[in-house]
Amino acid sequence: MSLNLIMNTATSGLMTAQTQLRVVSDNVSNVNTPGYVRKIADQVAYASNGIGAGVEVARIRLATDRFLQAASLNAEADAGRYGVRAELYDRIQSLMGDPGGSGGILGQVNSLFSAFSTLSDNAISGPYRQQALSQTQVLFDEATRIAGQIQAVREDADARISAGVARANELLSQIEAMNVEISRASVAGGDTTGAEAAQASLIDQLSGIMDIRVSVRPVGGVQIRTGTGMLLAGDGHATLEYQRAGAVNAETAFDDIWLTEPRGAKRSLLDHLGSGELRGLVELRDQEAPAASQRLSELVTRIADELNRAHNASTSVPAPTSLTGRNVGTSFEAAIAGFSGTTNVAVTNGSGAIVARAEVVFSGGTMTVNGTAATPANFLSVLNAELGGAATATFNNGVLSFQATNTANGVVIADDPASPSSKTDRGFSHFFGLNDLIRSDRPALYDTGLTAASPHGFTAGETISFRFAGASGARLRDITVQIPPGATMADLVSALNDPMTGVGRMGTFALDAQGRMGFTPLPGSSVSYSVVGDTTTQTTSSVSLSELFGLGRGVRSSRLDGFSVRSDILAQPSRLALARLDLNAAPGTPALSAGDGRGALTLADAGERTATFDAAGSVGASSMSITRYVSELAGDIGGRAAANQSRADAATAVRTEARQRQASHEGVNLDEELVNLTTYQQAFNASARMIQAAKDLYDVLLGMVQ
Incomplete structure (x- = not known):
């Protein structure tokens, strides 16, 4: 072996040891740096013309384990998804309140029926009437407030989706820029670990926003795809687009999150989004929050309907001069068809005696008024004739109304106790909403009673x-x-x-x-x-x-903020219908009693009556009492909030474990680095001594020549 070869071999060992010592120094100095990945210098033998000529550092790389990194990224995505779900669903649960307490809408349902129960024993008490009405209005006011707050949660989720999309675009741009830098450094044989470490940090942040898969490119850097394989970065970067909704309400149709791959087509990201914060926000905004709103809306609707059922079965004393129904949404001919049973339209004087009465019998598709046959087309004219001018019935814009001719008289609708009128499980007065206690500014009941043969009433071409x-x-x-x-x-x-x-x-x-x-x-x-x-x-x-x-979730949810106690009854609690008409009263004797509290008892029992609840959220149609529905709703909301929190805790624990395992493999071990420090110091000293020995030999040879 020539002295030049010895010198070159020793020099390569010296330079390699210096590089290794520099890597060890970097690792030791960052031992407490969060997220720092240990550097490794890959040392290989160097040959020249097939002859060993020393050693060299082929590359400096990060001690990254792709399997541990993938596990950590997946755990980060799940933690992001369930974290936002738990956070926002907890807000929804807090809006409902404690069903066992007096606060919150669930607790106020119990207070409402308790107030009417107290009133049933004190029917003539003005303060008790006012208390029951106030408690009822508080319930519906609270429903309106909660409806707004649930929409605020959706709006918050919508804003965070927009911010998440903007952040993802920024991260993808930076990751792709790092790809370019790493590729250039790799081609030039430079140290790429700094850029790789910075890129890894960006990838970690992106994984919290959306689930991703990462693979290493042969030319350096990484390629990033969604869980289903859509390209995000690695050959240019993808662009995400999202248009925030304007004024958010129950009927808002939110935009998709659009993804345009590098040199690719624009497609919806939601089909390719399995986890991450964006998935959690979309689920909360489009599923969890609307489901809670729909179930609460269905509860409030049934409370209003059952209170109206009880109120329509009774009357105030004295009876009201006029009765104005709700908009049934159909023509009168379609609305009056399909009834069965018997109802009575009575006109009472100031003392409560019946001065005119029309008995309406529905049977097998036919109808009679005091025995006179009628059809849907002439029903109102026949009815008005049988009332003998004491009162007049009219139907305009979907609303049926009765008006006593003498302002000293009142109008009462009373079903026959043995064979009450019925259509869609509602009596005549209840179906038309003639004496409703609770009004709504929009249609709230969707069991219209229409059949395939009924006219729909809409204009062709709309x-x-x-x-x-x-x-x-x-x-x-x-x-x-x-x-x-x-x-x-x-x-x-x-x-x-x-x-x-x-x-x-x-x-x-x-x-x-x-x-x-x-x-x-x-x-x-x-x-x-x-x-x-x-x-x-x-x-x-x-x-x-x-x-x-009620087509679409938005229309059904929007009912929630449209209910209120009838304004004239709030202003005059004496108009609260608490008495029942005595159809068997002798002519000229009172058929109404001011102290009659049977109507209040019916109102109090409305919460225990079996009602039909439409499907809402993820819960199908069912028949149960309002109090049971309240209990199940409270349990469902609480259970979902707890489940989301449990998933968030589990995802966080998995993320912590994945990070710890990744850190134990990729992080700096001081004992290991000290061993490396000693090893490479000795290697450096050995190479230096070889250089010194070669120098000494050169000196001896030169001295011999001289």
């Missing part, structure tokens, strides 16, 4: 637009359906379900026996829909198709 979404929430398609020329509900349902011009490619609409319209997805499909546009107007009632049948 349109309703549906937006269909998949299980992930990603938009599938928008479909606009025109009102057909045919006038019946069968024609309307057929047009809605047309596979070419309707929604038949997604599912079918159908009327049930109560006149409710429901949507059923195609077998094996899990699509959902919302109404994003509705230009329809029912000619009789001026309500839209979506309002009449």
